[in-house]
Amino acid sequence: MSEKQSKTASSAPPGTRQSRGRARRAAVLAAARRLFAQQGFKGASLAAIAQEAELTDAGLLYHFPSKNHLLLAVVAEGDREQDEALEKVQTAKGLPLIERMAEFGADLEADPLLTALDVTLSAEHLQEDSEVNRYFVARYERFRSMLETAFADAARTGDLRADLDPAAEAVNMTAVIDGLRLQWLLSGGSISMAQNMRDYVRGVIARLRA
Amino acid sequence: MSEKQSKTASSAPPGTRQSRGRARRAAVLAAARRLFAQQGFKGASLAAIAQEAELTDAGLLYHFPSKNHLLLAVVAEGDREQDEALEKVQTAKGLPLIERMAEFGADLEADPLLTALDVTLSAEHLQEDSEVNRYFVARYERFRSMLETAFADAARTGDLRADLDPAAEAVNMTAVIDGLRLQWLLSGGSISMAQNMRDYVRGVIARLRA
DNA sequence: TCATATTCCTTGTGATCACTAGGTTTTTGA
DNA sequence: TCAAAAACCTAGTGATCACAAGGAATATGA
Structure with missing residues (x-):
């Protein structure tokens, strides 16, 4: 309006x-x-x-x-915005990057439309073989590998326990973000992504502290 | 066939x-x-x-x-099956119930079709005001409150730390399950819900041990 | 045996969909 | 000043959709 x-x-x-x-x-x-x-x-x-x-x-x-061209344009635009956000996050490495993820829930709440778009479109193209599906697969892979690298770095430098499992931690942190987005949308915003993400990251660090 | x-x-x-x-x-x-x-x-x-x-x-x-009647019948049938599964889980209380959740990922992998149905339909009816939406909202609420009660019980009995936040733990465990379902579907099954759920629950217990 | 109820089909209907063909207005650059 | 291009619109087109009407086949029970 x-x-x-x-x-x-x-x-x-x-x-x-x-x-x-x-x-x-x-x-x-x-x-x-x-x-x-x-x-x-x-x-x-x-x-x-x-x-x-x-x-x-x-x-x-x-x-x-075509409608599909429009869809790809919408997806591409969202991709660009999220890439910018991720680049800022990636100025940090290792443990600082992980600590920075505590605010990722708040970041998502700051752009509800983009968050809802991501959830809705990714779910709609979960199992079909399409360009949009490949985009989301690639995006998840990038996100996970970013986290995995951060956990591995933190383990190597001694900021976190050396025996942590970087792949598992990356998958689970990604899962928490996705799950919080769902509950946030389904609850109409009454379940806070920001607060619960902070809690989760704090818990992870507490558990993995060297 | x-x-x-x-x-x-x-x-x-x-x-x-x-x-x-x-x-x-x-x-x-x-x-x-x-x-x-x-x-x-x-x-x-x-x-x-x-x-x-x-x-x-x-x-x-x-x-x-009507098509909508068919949808509701499919949803109701899935609801019944999941209720039976949840009743078995709920024979346990407190910490044992939480420990039992470690196998919840494996349970979901045992019925891929029902899991995919749940993810797809819940995402499709996230934001619309419909009977299906109300069903999923109610189901999430039941699931969360079950976990919240279990965490509260475990804190009260001394099995876990008394100062844990039952609501936050319930939201985050629910989120992990949902997020794992998404990654499991998006990865075509190559990311294991079973293994990652076990890792998550083990981590939670390790962190909250009294 | 025969009326009836069950199960499923053929055919059709109006709505909606993405998209096309071709025209009209407006701006632009030469 | 004028041809051309940009930015729309009106009015279709065929496909697909959920669903309706009514009939045919079959089984059932009296």
């Missing part, structure tokens, strides 16, 4: 045709993110998305040649 | 009309469970389900008056 000026770094002067086009495209992407997040890919029709973006479905298809 | 004799405790003699009808109904339910688990509620058409059960969609609608 608001915030129309969500342009992506545009160099064109405002009011021109190019900037109007870009703004429309961005509006469509934002509407698609909202509806995909709430109703899933199959559940959200092009007409509904177009209506949210204040144009017709045919008009939408001028900017994105 | 096989196993047609999946009757539900029927007292009618075989070969009769009544038993044939019951067997058909069960076949439809099984087909619906398979397709809902793999493709979700919206993704599976009545025609596809009917074809799996070897009849027409109109024939299917004789047994279940």
Whole structure:
């Protein structure tokens, strides 16, 4: 109902045709993110998305040649945003990175729409062989290996116990994040990802302290 | 392609009309469970389900008056099976119940179809206001409160530290289970729920030992 | 034997879907 | 000033969907 000026770094002067086009495209992407997040890919029709973006479905298809292209654009945009967030986290290594994960729940709560999008789309494409599925598989793998490296580093440097299992710790921390997202969504936000993630990380460190 | 004799405790003699009808109904339910688990509620058409059960969609609608009725029947059947499993777990209390949860991952792997159904349908109905959503909300609540009670009992009896946070431990253990289901499905089974759940429970107990 | 109930099919219906064809307006650059 | 391109729209198209109406086959019970 608001915030129309969500342009992506545009160099064109405002009011021109190019900037109007870009703004429309961005509006469509934002509407698609909202509806995909709430109703899933199959559940959200092009007409509904177009209506949210204040144009017709045919008009939408001028900017994105098919519903699947739109989906991939939405996913790619979310990927970019999450990559930026992860790069900040990865300025830390080993134990500091793990300690930083305590705030990851709060980070997710800061962008509820992106979080809901991720949960809904990943669940919808869990078992099918598609580009979206491969994207999520790859993303999980990256996340897990980042954590695994951090645990291995912390064990090597002596910050945490040397006999910890980095792979198992990585899988379980990833699982906690995912599970908290589910409960957070299912409870309508009344179960806090932020608080429970802090508790979990504190518990892990307490258990693995050298 | 096989196993047609999946009757539900029927007292009618075989070969009769009544038993044939019951067997058909069960076949439809099984087909619906398979397709809902793999493709979700919206993704599976009545025609596809009917074809799996070897009849027409109109024939299917004789047994279940609408697609939503079929969904609720599938959900209710899964609920019954999971309730039986949970009752066995709940013969234990306090710390023994928590220790028993170490095998919960293995239990889930024993019925991949029911597990996939649960994940897919719960994700598809995360945010919508429907009977299925209310069912999953209630189920999570029951599960969490069971764990919370167990942790509280263990703290009271002195089996675990008296200063533990039962609610937080319950939320996080529930989250681990859900997250493991996701990674298990997304990895095509190569990430073991059984092993990681055992690791998690062992870690929790190690941390909370009195 | 015969009326009846069960089970399932054929056929059709209206709604919705993603997408297309082709036109219209508006801006732009030469 | 004017041709061309961008950014839409109107009006379809065929496919698919859940579901309805009514009939046919079969088994059952009186």
